[in-house]
Amino acid sequence: MRTSVVVFTCDLRLSDHPPLRAARYGGGRVVPLFVRDPAVDRAGFAAPNRLAFLADCLRDLDARLRERGGRLVLREGDAVTEVCRVAAEADTDEVHMADDVSAFARAREQRLRRALEADGRRLYVHDAVSTAVAPGAVTPASSDHFAVFTPYYRRWSAQGLRDVLDTPRAITVPEEVGSAQLPERGDVSGVSPGLCAGGETAGRRRLTAWLRSGVDAYEERHDDLAGDGTSRLSPHLHFGTLSPVEAVHRARRVGGAGAEAFVRQIAWRDFHRQVLAARPDAAARDYRTHHDRWRGGKNAAADAEAWREGRTGYPVVDAAMRQLRHEGWMHNRGRLLTASFLTKTLYVDWRVGARHFLDLLVDGDLANNQLNWQWMAGTGTDTRPNRVLNPVTQGKRYDPDGAYVRRWVEELAGVQGAVVHEPWNLPAQERARTGYPKPVVSLAEGLDRFKRARGRS
Secondary structure, three states, rough: OOEEEEEOOOOOOOOHHHHHHHOOOOOOEEEEEEEEEHHHHHHOOOOOOHHHHHHHHHHHHHHHOHHHHHHHOEEEOOOOHHHHHHHHOOOEEEEEEEEOOHHOOOOOOOOHHHHHHOOOEEEEEOOOOOOOOOOOOOOOOOOOOOHHHHHHHHHHHHHOOOOOOOOOOOOOOOOOOOOOOOOOOOOOOOOOOOOOOOOOHHHHHHHHHHHHHHHHHHHOOOOOOOOOOOOOOOHHHOOOOOOOHHHHHHHHHHHHHHHHHHOOOOOOOHHHHHHHOOOOOHHHOOHHHHHHHHEOOHHHHEEEEEEHOOOOHHHHHHHHHHHHHHOOOOOOOHHHHHHHHHHHEEEEEEEEHHHHHHHOOOOOOOOHHHHHHHHHHHOOOOOOOOOOOOOOHHHHOOOOOOOHHHHOOOHHHOOOOHHHHHHHOOHHHHHHHHHHOOOOHHHHHHHHHHHHHOOOO
């Protein structure tokens, strides 16, 4: 009987899974394989929150496979070595996996292809697995990728998506291929206490609930910090427990302005991936440099630490940073505010912020994280690179009664009304009782410093 290996990476699901569909073509046996590679740790991608979520995902994937007569095979070690070893044990000549865009993933794919071909085997890489539209599927006439979102989105929207694939009813795994023990969330230390549950089961449940009762109001509520009118599906899209193709199809069936706004966010995710696929160095280097001489030294380091700890003295910034530490997730409007504050008000290198986010975010996707940080720092694809978000104005606009701030900044929990966004305006004794820190810098000073640094004053 024909046997194929399916290597799971950022696609930890059974529903709408092109590599699995291809491997099962003709009713053959399948080895569903996940390799826990120490190189991921060495590269700095194995943050506790993502490891805990990953453990949930692998256990759920194994459970769903067992419901269909199969099981997940887990190996630990160099990914190329382990895939080749499993292919030899299964006596197969074909391996299937999903495309990915990071330099790390591309190098792994190339090494694996060479190693398999040396053994007389073949690697099949499938696109539109972790994206709705594959990187490079739509390009402008004069470049290998779109550098501006709006024209990309027009072409992306006109691109036909593939059909959603059925979830397999039965999977046969050869008994002779052994597996390491699956990890457990409880084995991971340093996990955020409010981290959400991982796995395809949880992801599909959340998507269904979102499309039923949340997406209709998304256009109006997606910036509401306290109301939290976002889908919170980003961790599931990052780990591939949900298919972006299926999410777009289902949202379009619901229809309306909210669904369109939600689909637009998935397009943003694809946009960043096509940028990173074409410019892999953008993960660490300016996409469009302004020759910034970012602040260094003790004062800048102290400001950055205050930002990490959520004690900058600007309530909405601190609330978002404390939410990140507690949940391993942050509201999108909070991500924009905190990134603007670090890079433009404090004038600290965007890489400092991007690294901290990757250390904590459960949805810490390299393309989205790095390129969104560059967007806010003005070194990326933003057509207005010098825009600065005022945290007081933004707080009053997107958290008008201060509920978000009071939820996360306990020192200000007793402060009522919009003054919670400007605690320095409280009577002196009342402010002293809160114990909340003074601003690390005045907004006027920060703006002036940024303008001078960019040669705009």
